[in-house]
Amino acid sequence: MVWFAGLFGLVLAAQAITTNDVGYLRLTFYNNGEGDGSGKTGQQDWSEVQVNDMVASAQAWANILGNTAGRMVDVHCFWTNFSGSILGGASSPYVGNYVNAQTYTEYVWRNGVNYTRPGGSYADCTITYDMDAAGFAWNFGSDAPTGSEIDFRSVVTHEIGHAVGFTSTYISSTDKWWLGGITAWDSWLRDDAGNAPLANSTGTPGNFTQVDDPIWFTGPNAFAANGGANVPVYAPTTYAAGSSLTHLNESSYPSTLMTPGVGLGEMVRTISAVEEGVLLDLGWNVIPEPATLSLCVLLLGGGLAARRIRRAVRAPPPPRA
Numbered sequence: 001m002v003w004f005a006g007l008f009g010l011v012l013a014a015q016a017i018t019t020n021d022v023g024y025l026r027l028t029f030y031n032n033g034e035g036d037g038s039g040k041t042g043q044q045d046w047s048e049v050q051v052n053d054m055v056a057s058a059q060a061w062a063n064i065l066g067n068t069a070g071r072m073v074d075v076h077c078f079w080t081n082f083s084g085s086i087l088g089g090a091s092s093p094y095v096g097n098y099v100n101a102q103t104y105t106e107y108v109w110r111n112g113v114n115y116t117r118p119g120g121s122y123a124d125c126t127i128t129y130d131m132d133a134a135g136f137a138w139n140f141g142s143d144a145p146t147g148s149e150i151d152f153r154s155v156v157t158h159e160i161g162h163a164v165g166f167t168s169t170y171i172s173s174t175d176k177w178w179l180g181g182i183t184a185w186d187s188w189l190r191d192d193a194g195n196a197p198l199a200n201s202t203g204t205p206g207n208f209t210q211v212d213d214p215i216w217f218t219g220p221n222a223f224a225a226n227g228g229a230n231v232p233v234y235a236p237t238t239y240a241a242g243s244s245l246t247h248l249n250e251s252s253y254p255s256t257l258m259t260p261g262v263g264l265g266e267m268v269r270t271i272s273a274v275e276e277g278v279l280l281d282l283g284w285n286v287i288p289e290p291a292t293l294s295l296c297v298l299l300l301g302g303g304l305a306a307r308r309i310r311r312a313v314r315a316p317p318p319p320r321a
Helices: 048-064 104-110 151-162 220-225 273-281
Strands: 001-004 018-022 025-031 073-080 086-091 094-096 099-103 125-130 214-215 231-233 297-302 304-306 308-312
Touching: 018 048, 025 048, 048 151, 073 104, 086 151, 094 104, 099 104, 125 151, 220 273, 231 273
Parallel strands: 025 073, 073 125
Antiparallel strands: 001 308, 018 025, 086 125, 086 308, 094 099, 214 231, 297 304
């Protein structure tokens, strides 16, 4: 398993920056040696099929999230060489009012704000992928992966999920939530003792335990979709930066989009009913569809930096019980 930190027919020329609008998402692809001014530089060119995969995953999000954005959401896309088992990571800066916080993507799209980014912010969301799929092989295109491949569209879809709200402002180095505020996702988290996140605090009424394995998402829509039970959130007994607190619990929801890992040969490009309930609890207008819904973070903001990653492991996850 690897862990996470309207198509077109355009042929990319080498070293040409390409931009594509998909709903309210504006995808910009940076090839080898190209940068966006933030200090981040692409390490590999984007092929036509890779761009099409990004567009397909972004279109899936555009199809189900019905909020009207205040402007286009700028998403910058890069290839890099991650170490270890990291497949990809996404970033979206935060804006907060010292009580509540949201990613730029949430603020612009979900809240409908025509937000002007402050100086030094070059994108609303930056997504970076590992060039060699953590030592495995990527599966590109619409077909299912083989048993020796990692499905690229599954990872793309997952990473955009963090930008739209599966994210926390908890800072492990200080054991506090960001002074600028807690996210909508944070606001529904509870540990086993009932403690909750609080801005610039270790929790309320007591110290929130981040390693309860699991902790719980208590939003009413997710609760209902989960059969009248709170939703377990990934919180291993050893805190995992970039994975803890921001994913559904892997052992509770194998082969589900917003868990921290994806297995060889596994294809998860759709959002479950529980994940749809989470989105409703986060304040999104979810457009109903007749079948299961399809979906697509390193988060920065006001001095806060948080990484949301997906990783790979050497074996596929266990079968669903």
